[in-house]
Amino acid sequence: MxxxxxxxxxxxxxxxxxxxxxxxxxxxxxxxxxxxxxxxxxxxxxxxxxxxxxxxxxxxxxxxxxxxxxxxxxxxxxxxxxxxxxxxxxxxxxxxxxxxxxxxxxxxxxxxxxxxxxxxxxxxxxxxxxxxxxxxxxxxxxxxxxxxxxxxxxxxxxxxxxxxxxxxxxxxxxxxxxxxxxxxxxxxxxxxxxxxxxxxxxxxxxxxxxxxxxVQPENYGRKTRTDFGKRILFVGRLDAVKGGPFLLEAFANIKTKHPDATLTIIGDGAARKSLEAQAGSLGITDNTTFAGYKTQAEVAAMLEDADMLVLPSFAEGVPVVLMEAMASHIPVIGSRVAGISELVEEGVSGFLTPPGDVATLTDRLDQLLSDPARCKQMGQAGRQKVTDDFDxxxxxxxxxxxxxxxxxxxxxxx
CATH class of the missing domain: 3.40.50.2000 (Glycogen Phosphorylase B;)
Known part of the structure; x- marks a missing residue:
């Protein structure tokens, strides 16, 4: 050799x-x-x-x-x-x-x-x-x-x-x-x-x-967070493997309890039209924004304004976007697949849900939307994890x- x-x-x-x-x-x-x-x-x-x-x-x-x-x-x-x-x-x-x-x-x-x-x-x-x-x-x-x-x-x-x-x-x-x-x-x-x-x-x-x-942690989380609201962010390719349909269902499920919650979807792909149609049929169009593709700098800026990131994928490695969100001091919800649990500690820096499980995803969204103090605590833990192990x-x-x-x-x- x-x-x-x-x-x-x-x-x-x-x-x-x-x-x-x-x-x-x-x-x-x-x-x-x-x-x-x-x-x-x-x-x-x-x-x-x-x-x-x-x-x-x-x-x-x-x-x-x-x-x-x-x-x-x-x-x-x-x-x-x-x-x-x-x-x-x-x-x-x-x-x-x-x-x-x-x-x-x-x-x-x-x-x-x-x-x-x-x-x-x-x-x-x-x-x-x-x-x-x-x-x-x-x-x-x-x-x-x-x-x-x-x-x-x-x-x-x-x-x-x-x-x-x-x-x-x-x-x-x-x-x-x-x-x-x-x-x-x-x-x-x-x-x-x-x-x-x-x-x-x-x-x-x-x-x-x-x-x-x-990631470079110093490029994220520059904004001092005094409180948490109900702005949910998704960043990823608009493809079925990213779990978009289940995220829309879960978001629709919490709409009555959290009518002021918003969902912003960053990314593009073959499933965009079907996801937009699904949002319409679920009655969440007014609360959902399909933002399309954004540059890395734009994503970083939008993470500063988000209150949590959700990525309910079926298959992943260890998603960099979860690292970026955690470095931005916000809690995350990911799927319990592959190496994600090596980044996201259940109940500490976010939640891990079974892929395709809308009921659990709905519950975890509700928990974060209902508890700003916990969001802040998870965000701090996530930032520390990225700084320690994913710099x-x-x-x-x-x-x-x-x-x-x-x-x-x-x-x-x-």
Whole structure:
């Protein structure tokens, strides 16, 4: 397996970077750079223009795009010829690896060949730039490219896994092979770590270390809160998996007892029209605002004015928006799924409800809307939790220790 000291340049890879929904990766990169790391950002493809906000344009301009380079045949072929000339054994080994880790069917084989082609282009770029380590976010297709790039170039790789989608089809993405070949595997939670261990050989469990996603607490909660009202906030993609229909039902249920309560829904997506229609049928249109997409700065400002955040999802990793809300000194209601309970302590910084349970969600909303003093207490506890365990600066320092092989064996954290 490739091995190297990672005190030099580190390349960061993901499928689309920068991208508004992956702002947490950009935060991590910025925090690593602040700790002195020399990070080169790479992406398989460019995100759609609508998914790149103004403050990401500079980062996009400095990010190497594999597909942009690979579209020129002479560059694609030249990269692979160079790899064949300098390390033919690695090139053929990577080709065999691509073939061996494919799924059945012609389409799957073609995708593997695409990943192999992309890996040759990235390998040449990394070698030219003097990169000593490649780190990838997410264990799906971009991780396949990272694994093959490592095999071609001899540069070791690692990856961060968030879940939960990868755990629905772990063998399709050969998560077992990626863990076996990776130098380090980063998990965002204990739950995620357990799933990675479930789908890998015990001999590789020591590689899996926990590094939280995080926020900069100082950017939130600047407003001094003297009291709490009844302004409920939801932030997320408008998709059924986020539990929007159940939130609207629960909000309608508390309307009689709390006629002055308001619900603001930040985000957009395929389910927006159906959710707006549902709000109309439930008679809560006057109390519900569909605010659409908002920038990170706008979300932070709206969290300052909100009294609680609700995210009744069916599937999550550890949602950054919950961290942002807790850093803003407001209580949260989340679902008892995946790693959320590692962030939100039931009854202390918020509530955890069974996903899809409207009755429990209604009750928890009622409790918060009826007790401003408890909201304040939970908000303070949440802020402390984020400051202690989900500060991006602290997490980046720990991640850099891992990538530079300065961490202890196992999953112990400083």
């Amino acid at each position: 490739p091995n190297a000291n990672t005190s030099g340049k580190i390349a960061y890879l993901t499928g689309e970077y920068p991208k508004v929904s992956h702002t947490f990766i950009q935060r991590e990169v910025a925090a690593l750079r602040a700790h002195g790391a020399d990070i080169l950002t790479c992406t398989v493809r460019r995100a759609k223009p609508a998914d790149v906000v103004n403050d990401q344009l500079e980062e996009q301009a400095s990010t190497f795009c594999i597909l942009e380079t690979a579209k020129a045949p002479h560059r694609l072929i030249g990269a692979h010829l160079a790899a064949l000339k300098h390390a033919p054994g690695h090139w053929f080994s990577a080709l065999r690896l691509a073939f061996r880790t494919r799924q059945p069917g012609l389409k799957a084989l073609l995708y593997q060949l695409f990943y192999f082609a992309e890996a040759g282009v990235l390998a040449q770029y990394l070698k030219r730039k003097g990169v000593v380590h490649l780190h990838n976010h997410f264990g799906n297709s971009s991780c396949s490219v990272a694994m093959l790039t490592s095999e071609i170039s001899g540069i070791p790789f690692s990856f961060t896994e968030h879940g939960p989608a990868i755990f629905f089809e772990p063998m399709h993405w050969r998560i077992d092979e990626k863990i076996a070949r990776a130098k380090h595997v980063i998990s965002i939670s204990h739950f995620c770590r357990s799933q990675l261990m479930l789908f890998s050989d015990q001999s590789h469990w020591h590689k899996v270390k926990i590094v939280h996603c995080g 991006i600066d602290k997490e980046a320092a720990w991640l850099l220790q891992v990538l530079r092989d300065q961490s202890e064996q196992g999953t112990l954290r400083p």
